[in-house]
Amino acid sequence: MEIILFGAPGVGKGTQAKILSSRLHIPHISTGDILRLAISKKTELGLKAKAIMDLGNLVPDDIMGGIIKDVLNDPKSKNGFILDGFPRTIEQAGILDEIFKELGIKKAKLILITAKDELIIQRLSKRRECDACGNIINLNYLKDANKCPTCGSKNSFIKRKDDEVDIIKNRLKVFHKTTEPVLKYYENKSDLLVIDGTLPVDEVTKIIINSF
Numbered sequence: 395m396e397i398i399l400f401g402a403p404g405v406g407k408g409t410q411a412k413i414l415s416s417r418l419h420i421p422h423i424s425t426g427d428i429l430r431l432a433i434s435k436k437t438e439l440g441l442k443a444k445a446i447m448d449l450g451n452l453v454p455d456d457i458m459g460g461i462i463k464d465v466l467n468d469p470k471s472k473n474g475f476i477l478d479g480f481p482r483t484i485e486q487a488g489i490l491d492e493i494f495k496e497l498g499i500k501k502a503k504l505i506l507i508t509a510k511d512e513l514i515i516q517r518l519s520k521r522r523e524c525d526a527c528g529n530i531i532n533l534n535y536l537k538d539a540n541k542c543p544t545c546g547s548k549n550s551f552i553k554r555k556d557d558e559v560d561i562i563k564n565r566l567k568v569f570h571k572t573t574e575p576v577l578k579y580y581e582n583k584s585d586l587l588v589i590d591g592t593l594p595v596d597e598v599t600k601i602i603i604n605s606f
């Protein structure tokens with residue numbers, strides 16, 4: 395099964411993608427994670443992407459197209475995948491169509507998760523990653539503000555550079571201006587499932603699973 399998750403940054407695409415990936419046994423392909431890994435390894439791609447990502451802007455389409463082509467051609471993706479963060483421009487949607495054609499993929503399942511900008515700003519400014527286990531948490535929902543609920547590590551939370559309020563606002567601006575029009579591109583090509591991202595995580599998962 396091929397799934398494309400759409401939605402603004404911080405709306406819960408990554409959370410749902412991880413859950414679906416483990417339930418459906420297909421890879422979660424997050425272009426943001428791929429770029430962050432490249433930055434941490436200081437590869438050529440990482441060096442190019444870092445300044446762009448720190449400002450909340452989009453990495454050029456030709457670079458992203460090359461990345462997604464490689465990942466989707468990998469044997470790990472042959473039984474399906476969940477795309478999280480791609481396509482983000484009309485150009486990228488065209489690149490994806492070409493790759494799908496080459497791979498013989500007729501129709502992907504499109505899912506849009508929605509939430510208001512104000513809520514997203516609140517969520518993302520409180521989002522942290524545990525340095526020890528990589529778990530993503532929200533400071534608003536932590537019982538012990540210094541302890542990771544997954545691995546128990548203390549004082550190990552890191553804030554993503556692009557989760558500063560000014561940068562979040564720019565990411566939302568980019569989403570509305572450049573990524574939202576991608577939905578129009580798919581309007582006549584695919585059915586779209588729209589889900590309220592303010593529902594509890596397990597409710598959102600249930601709606602997605604029940605739609606298959």
Ligand code: AMP
Nearest residue numbers: 403425426447451452453458479480482
């Ligand atoms: P994300 O983790 O999906 O929020 O992505 C973090 C950042 O990575 C974005 O703000 C962009 O700078 C970059 N990025 C991720 N996916 C894409 C994409 N498909 N096209 C361009 N830039 C991307």
